[in-house]
Amino acid sequence: MNENGKAPAGKVLDAILHLLDRQIKDTEGLVVSVVDDLEISLPDDGRTLDADAEAPMLTNLLMGPTLATRLFGGQPPPERMMRIPWSDVARVGTVLELRNRAEGLPVRWVEHWLRDHVIARIPGGRHDPE
Amino acid sequence: MILSDLLGSEVRDAQGQKVGLVADARFALNGPVRGSGSVAGARMIGLVVGRHGASRRMGYERRDVNRPWPLAQILGRRDRGSFLVLWPDIESVRPGQVVLRNGFTRHDASL
Numbered sequence: 001m002n003e004n005g006k007a008p009a010g011k012v013l014d015a016i017l018h019l020l021d022r023q024i025k026d027t028e029g030l031v032v033s034v035v036d037d038l039e040i041s042l043p044d045d046g047r048t049l050d051a052d053a054e055a056p057m058l059t060n061l062l063m064g065p066t067l068a069t070r071l072f073g074g075q076p077p078p079e080r081m082m083r084i085p086w087s088d089v090a091r092v093g094t095v096l097e098l099r100n101r102a103e104g105l106p107v108r109w110v111e112h113w114l115r116d117h118v119i120a121r122i123p124g125g126r127h128d129p130e
Numbered sequence: 131m132i133l134s135d136l137l138g139s140e141v142r143d144a145q146g147q148k149v150g151l152v153a154d155a156r157f158a159l160n161g162p163v164r165g166s167g168s169v170a171g172a173r174m175i176g177l178v179v180g181r182h183g184a185s186r187r188m189g190y191e192r193r194d195v196n197r198p199w200p201l202a203q204i205l206g207r208r209d210r211g212s213f214l215v216l217w218p219d220i221e222s223v224r225p226g227q228v229v230l231r232n233g234f235t236r237h238d239a240s241l
Contacts, residue, residue, distance in 0.1 A: 010173075012156060012159075037132055040174060042136075044131040044135060044223055049222055055217040056217070058171075090167050
């Protein structure tokens, strides 16, 4: 529905229904993370918005340490969240598919750290099983 | 703005009367495409306002999802009175509170 009473152009998404908690996969099908939150280009300082202004855009998918805040309430500070720009998303379906590989994304640093500092020290941890 | 700051916020009309809580944010994939192979930009259409705030509706907000019948009835009753308010009808936003413009329109919130 738009201001003319017509359905808007393009696929319509509700944030909770279609985006939050969805898995994010890279081009090779590797699970990168899940969507914990979203960032929108909407001013949140309570100023009066211009009725003719462009509608805000969804700018980033946010991932972060949300387990504790889901159990005990509140939310992690925005600066602790890791971001994937919406422009990196290639397809929105039951999962969100990215248009690049997960290797260069900051969201996998925990996995990389464990690989380099823990798994690599276990005998046989540096190569595929034979 | 972070979406979770918006979800569950009180929605008030221009006279200060509470009309509900932010239940969801609706977007349309009709913005500019930034980069090859990228999905279109997600432009905000508006906010879904309901009595209960942000909650999982298990897909029953879709017009054609109505089975199993008892569940559809229960969730439909729970979400009765929900409406979609379009972006041009939003006057101001801050965490915890959304104010709508005078004479805003309540649109059908079903998908």
